[in-house]
Amino acid sequence: MYNWEHLVQEDRVHRAVYTDPQLFEEEMVQIYGRSTWVYLAHESEIPKVNDYKTGYLGKRPIIITRDQKGKVRALFNRCTHRGSTLCRMEKGNSKQFACPYHGWNFKNDGSFIGAPWPKAYGDQLHSPEFNLMQVRVETYKGLIFGTLNENGPSLDEYLGNAKELIDQWMYHNGGPERLRVNSNAHRKLMSCNWKFVYDNAADGYHVTFSHRSLLGINERYKEEGIEDKDMIYFTQKPDDGPMYVQYLGNGHIFLDQRPAHRGGDGSMWNQQRPQPGREVFEEQMIDKYGEKAYRYLDQAVGSQMNLTIFPNLLFVGNQIQVIEPIAVDKTQITWYATTIDGYPDEINNLRMRTQEDFPAFGEPDDVTNWSEGQRGLSIPEAEWVFFNRGLTLTETHHEDANGVITAPVTDELPMRGYFNEWKRIMSQASTATNYQSIK
Amino acid sequence: MNHQQVNQSNTSLYSYYINDAYYSELLKELAIWDTELEMDNPTTEKQCTKLIIKECRLLDEYRFDEFLSLYTDKSLYWIPITPGGGDPRTEVSHAFDDRRRLEDRIYRLRTGYAYSQLPMSRTRRLVGNFELGYGESQDIVFARCNFTLAELRVGELRQYSGWYGYKLQKVEEQWKIAVKMVNLINSDQGHENMTFML
Numbered sequence: 001m002y003n004w005e006h007l008v009q010e011d012r013v014h015r016a017v018y019t020d021p022q023l024f025e026e027e028m029v030q031i032y033g034r035s036t037w038v039y040l041a042h043e044s045e046i047p048k049v050n051d052y053k054t055g056y057l058g059k060r061p062i063i064i065t066r067d068q069k070g071k072v073r074a075l076f077n078r079c080t081h082r083g084s085t086l087c088r089m090e091k092g093n094s095k096q097f098a099c100p101y102h103g104w105n106f107k108n109d110g111s112f113i114g115a116p117w118p119k120a121y122g123d124q125l126h127s128p129e130f131n132l133m134q135v136r137v138e139t140y141k142g143l144i145f146g147t148l149n150e151n152g153p154s155l156d157e158y159l160g161n162a163k164e165l166i167d168q169w170m171y172h173n174g175g176p177e178r179l180r181v182n183s184n185a186h187r188k189l190m191s192c193n194w195k196f197v198y199d200n201a202a203d204g205y206h207v208t209f210s211h212r213s214l215l216g217i218n219e220r221y222k223e224e225g226i227e228d229k230d231m232i233y234f235t236q237k238p239d240d241g242p243m244y245v246q247y248l249g250n251g252h253i254f255l256d257q258r259p260a261h262r263g264g265d266g267s268m269w270n271q272q273r274p275q276p277g278r279e280v281f282e283e284q285m286i287d288k289y290g291e292k293a294y295r296y297l298d299q300a301v302g303s304q305m306n307l308t309i310f311p312n313l314l315f316v317g318n319q320i321q322v323i324e325p326i327a328v329d330k331t332q333i334t335w336y337a338t339t340i341d342g343y344p345d346e347i348n349n350l351r352m353r354t355q356e357d358f359p360a361f362g363e364p365d366d367v368t369n370w371s372e373g374q375r376g377l378s379i380p381e382a383e384w385v386f387f388n389r390g391l392t393l394t395e396t397h398h399e400d401a402n403g404v405i406t407a408p409v410t411d412e413l414p415m416r417g418y419f420n421e422w423k424r425i426m427s428q429a430s431t432a433t434n435y436q437s438i439k
Numbered sequence: 440m441n442h443q444q445v446n447q448s449n450t451s452l453y454s455y456y457i458n459d460a461y462y463s464e465l466l467k468e469l470a471i472w473d474t475e476l477e478m479d480n481p482t483t484e485k486q487c488t489k490l491i492i493k494e495c496r497l498l499d500e501y502r503f504d505e506f507l508s509l510y511t512d513k514s515l516y517w518i519p520i521t522p523g524g525g526d527p528r529t530e531v532s533h534a535f536d537d538r539r540r541l542e543d544r545i546y547r548l549r550t551g552y553a554y555s556q557l558p559m560s561r562t563r564r565l566v567g568n569f570e571l572g573y574g575e576s577q578d579i580v581f582a583r584c585n586f587t588l589a590e591l592r593v594g595e596l597r598q599y600s601g602w603y604g605y606k607l608q609k610v611e612e613q614w615k616i617a618v619k620m621v622n623l624i625n626s627d628q629g630h631e632n633m634t635f636m637l
Contacts, residue, residue, distance in 0.1 A: 183530040184521050189629035216550035217543050224452055276537035277457035279446065284458075332629045337531040349462070349528045356531050361547055364555035364634045 004427040008419050011388035015377045017422075018193040018385070024328035026426065031311050032058025032325065035425040036251070037138070037145040037158045039313035039322060040064050040074055042181035042336070044142060045091070050108060053091045056324060057135055057146055063087050064144060067109040068095060074135035074146045075110045086132075106132050140166065141176035143313075161248040161404050165307050169315045172303040174340030181320060183352070186335040186359045188367060194312075194325040196370035197333055198418065201308040201316075202245045202255040204409030205389060207234035210369050214361045217273070230273040233260040234409075243409035247417030249402075251310025255409060258304045266294035272301040275353035281346040288344070299340065300350035302358075310418060319355055329374050335359055387415040448512075450538040456513045457537045462528050465515070468618065469524050471581050472604040476572030478580070487580050487607050488569050490614050495564045495586075498636045503545045506636070511608055511615045516541045518621040518637055533626070533633060544636075553634070560635035564588040566603065578609040579617075590635060599637070600624055 002023065007014040016023060032038055038057055041064045045053055052065040054077060061077035063086070077085045079099040086097040086106065096113060097106050105113040110132035115125060135146040138155035140163070145155050152158075159166065173179045190196075200206065208215070215235065218228045233241065242259035261267045269282075285293035302317030314321035316335070324332040337355050339348045377385070390396065390411030397413065399405045407413040446453040478484050490509065497506040510516075518533035519525055527535050536544060547553050568585045582605040590597045606618035621637045 184525065184627070186520065186531060186533070187627070187629035189631045191631070210554065212552035213547045213550045213554070216552055217547050219550075220543070220546045221452070226452065273543075274454065274539060276454050276535060276540055277461075278454050280455045280458045334629075339529055345459075345528065352527065352529065352531050353535060356533075356535055359531075360534060360544070360634075364632055365553060368555040368632065 002426070004423050008423040010416070011391050012384040012386045013419055015380075015383055015385060018195060018374065018377050019328060021328045023426075024193070024325070028058040028325065030425055031422065033060070033148045035147075035149060035152070035428075036311055037147045037155050038311065039309065040135075040137070040144045040146045042142055042179075042320065043072065043139065043144060044180045044182050046072070047182070048093065050093045050095050051091075052087065052094060052108065054087055054089065057148075058325065061085050062135060062146070063097070063108075065108040068107070069109070071109070072137055072139060072144055073109060074137050074144075075106075076133040076135070078132070079104055080112065080130045080132060081115070110134050141170060142179065158250055159309065160250055160252070161402050162250075162252040162254075162307065162309055165248075165254055165305065166309075166315070169303050169305050169307055172299060172305070173318055173338055174299065174343060178341045178343070180339045180341050181336045183337045183339055185337060188333050188335075188359070188363065189326075190331050190333070190367045190371050191329055192331060192367075192370040192374035193328055194323050194331045196373055197314075197323050197331060198308065198311070199387075199415050200366055200370065201314050202253040202306055202414035203412075204234060204238055204243060204245060204255055205412070206366070206369075207231055208238070210365050211362050213365060214358075217361070229271060231257070233257075238410050239408050241409060244406050245409055245411055245414050246407075247405045247414055249404070249417075251418045251421035253308045253310075253414035253418055255306040255414070256304070257306070261304060264294075265291070265298060267298070268301050268304060269294060269297040272354065273357060275300075275350055275357065277349065277353060281350055285344065285346050296344060296347050297350070299343070300347045301354050308414075310421060317355065317358060318351060387412040387419070391416070450512045451542055452539060454537050454539050457515075465618070466524075466526065468581070468606060469604075471572075471574070472583050472620070474572070476570040476581055476583065478571045478573060483577075483580065484571050486614050487571055487582055487605075490607065490616070491566060491569075491582060491584065491603070491605060494616065494619075495566055499562050499564060501559065503549070503636075507542065507545065509616050510538065510541070510619075511610060511617045512538060514538050514541065514616060515618045515620075516544075517618065518623070518626070520626050522622070522626055524620065524622075533630075534621075534637075548634075548636075555632050555634040558592065560590045560592040560632075562588055562590045562635055568602075574606070580607040580614070581605070582607060588637070592632065592635075597631070599633075601626070 007017055041053055046066045049066055049070050052063050054063050063075045063077045065073050067073055077087055079086055081102055081104050084099055084101040086099050095108055103116040107113055112130040136150055137146050140155055140159055170176050215232055244256055246254040248254055261271055307315040312323040318338050320336040322334045326332055390407055397405055397407050447455045494509050516534055516536040520532055521530050548556050564586050566584045566586045571580055571582045574581055583602055585602045588599040601623040604620035607614050608617040
C-alpha cells in the first residue's frame with residue numbers, strides 16, 4: 001500500500017507519482033473513471049444521429065455514439081463475448097456495431113441484438129450482461145464527459161467554479177451554439193507522465209525560460225522596428241503583474257493572461273504574433289465591418305485563458321486539448337482545432353493559422369522539457385519534485401466566497417491544489433461501480 | 440512606392456499574398472499533383488530534380504540561409520495534418536508557413552534556446568520516384584517524389600516517410616521553390632518532436 005501523506009506533501013511530491021507503473025494503473029482506474037468526470041468529446045464531432053467516434057476513458061477503449069434516438073452515449077468498445085474491440089475506426093456513422101471476430105451484433109445504444117447461429121446458446125443470451133457496458137454520460141454546453149461513478153455528483157456540481165470560466169472561453173469562441181470541433185487536430189506524443197502536462201497547464205513561471213526561443217523570434221522583428229509580440233509580458237516582473245492563477249476546486253486550475261491585454265477591441269489581436277495572411281485579411285475585415293472588425297479579429301487569436309478541468313481537459317488559446325495517458329512515461333495530447341460557425345471566413349481562416357503557431361513554436365520546447373523531466377526523475381536517490389513557489393507568501397493569496405483561491409501568475413498554487421485532490425481520490429478505497437443496464 | 444506597397448513587397452515581414460485567391464489556387468494545384476505528370480524537356484527536368492535534391496541536402500546540413508534562398512518571395516512550406524491536404528482554410532496543419540513564418544521557424548531554431556532542437560536532430564533524407572510536368576506555362580513545374588527521412592536525436596533513431604509535392608517557378612532564369620508540400624504517411628498521428636525541417 002502507498003503512504004499517500006508521504007507521496008504528496010504540502011510543498012513537494014515524491015517522484016513515484018510520475019514513475020511508478022503500478023500507481024499509474026491505479027490512477028487509470030481511480031482518477032480516469034471512477035472518481036472524476038473525464039472529457040470524452042464535443043457534440044459537434046458527432047452531430048448527426050448514428051455518428052460515432054472512438055476514444056479512451058483512461059486506457060479503456062470506448063465508442064462515443066449518438067444513438068438512433070439522438071442520445072449521446074459512451075460504450076465500452078469491447079465485445080461482451082470474447083473481448084475484441086468492436087469498432088476500429090476513428091469516426092463514422094453506424095446504427096450498429098458487429099464484432100469482426102464472431103459476428104455478435106450490438107445497436108449503437110449498446111444493446112445486444114444477437115449472435116450468429118443462436119441455437120447453440122439456448123436462452124443463455126437473454127441477459128443484460130451481454131449488452132455493452134455503458135459509461136455514465138453528461139454534457140455541459142456541448143462538452144461530453146463520462147464517469148463510471150454512478151452515484152457521484154452531477155457534471156454540473158463537478159465543474160463547479162470552472163463553469164463560469166468555461167462560459168467565458170466559449171463566448172470568446174463564438175458561444176456554445178457556434179463553436180465547432182470538427183476540423184482536425186494536432187497530436188503530440190511525449191515520453192513523460194501525463195501529470196507533467198497538468199503541472200504545466202497553469203504555470204506562469206516557465207514561460208520566460210521554456211519558451212525563450214518563441215519569445216526570441218521577436219528579435220527578428222525588433223531589428224526592423226516592430227515591437228514585441230505574443231507572451232512577452234511574462235518576462236516583465238510577472239510576480240507583481242496583473243495576471244494570476246487560480247485553484248478552482250475539484251482539481252480544476254486556471255491561469256489568466258487576459259489582464260495583460262488592456263484596452264478595447266483589438267488589444268488581443270494587436271498583441272498576437274503574425275499569422276500568414278494577417279495583413280490582407282485584417283484590411284478585408286475593416287473594409288467589410290469597419291471598427292467592429294477588431295471585435296471579430298480578437299476572436300481570431302487565442303482566448304488568453306488557460307483553463308484546465310481535472311483530469312484531462314485543457315482549454316488553451318482557442319483549442320480544446322485532451323490528455324490521453326498511454327503508460328506511466330508515455331502520454332499523447334490532442335489539440336482539437338475549433339472554428340466558429342457562421343463567422344466571417346477570414347476569421348476562421350486566421351484562427352487556423354493562429355492555432356498552428358504555439359503547437360509548432362512553443363509546445364515542442366515544453367514537451368522536450370517534460371520528457372527530460374521524466375528522465376531526470378528516473379534517479380531513485382533524488383526523490384522530490386517541488387511546488388513550493390509562493391507557498392509562504394500567504395498575503396498574496398486570496399480566497400473568495402466560493403472557495404476559489406487566487407495567487408500571482410508565477411505561484412505554484414495550482415499544482416499544490418490539484419495534487420491535494422489527486423491525493424484525496426487516490427487514498428480513498430476503490431468504490432464499487434454499478435454498471436447501468438439499458439434493458 | 441507608398442508605405443503599403445513597401446510592406447506588400449517585403450514578404451519577410453508582412454503577409455499580403457496569402458489571400459482568398461491564393462487559397463483557391465492552392466486547392467486547385469492539389470489536383471495537379473494527382474495527375475500524370477510528364478515532361479519532354481530533359482534539361483528542365485534535370486534542373487528541377489537537382490534543385491529538389493539540393494534543397495534536401497541543405498536541410499540535412501543545417502544550411503538554412505541557402506535553403507531559404509531556394510524559395511520564392513511568395514512561397515509556401517506546407518505540412519498538412521489531414522491526409523491529402525484537406526482545406527487549410529478550416530483545418531490546421533503541422534506547418535502552413537508563408538515566407539514570414541518560414542523565416543520565423545528558421546530563426547527560432549537558431550536562437551540557441553529552442554530546447555526541442557538542443558541538441559539538433561541529425562537528419563538524412565532520400566528522394567526518388569520523381570515525376571515532373573509543366574504548369575500553365577513553361578516557367579512553372581509541378582513535381583512530386585517520395586521521400587524517406589531518418590532522424591537521430593538524443594540516442595533515438597526515427598523514421599519519417601511520404602511524398603513531397605513541389606511547385607517550382609522560374610525566377611530570373613533560376614528555378615525556385617514556390618510551394619513545398621510535405622505529405623507524411625502518418626501526418627494525422629501523434630508525433631514526438633517534429634521540429635526539424637521536413
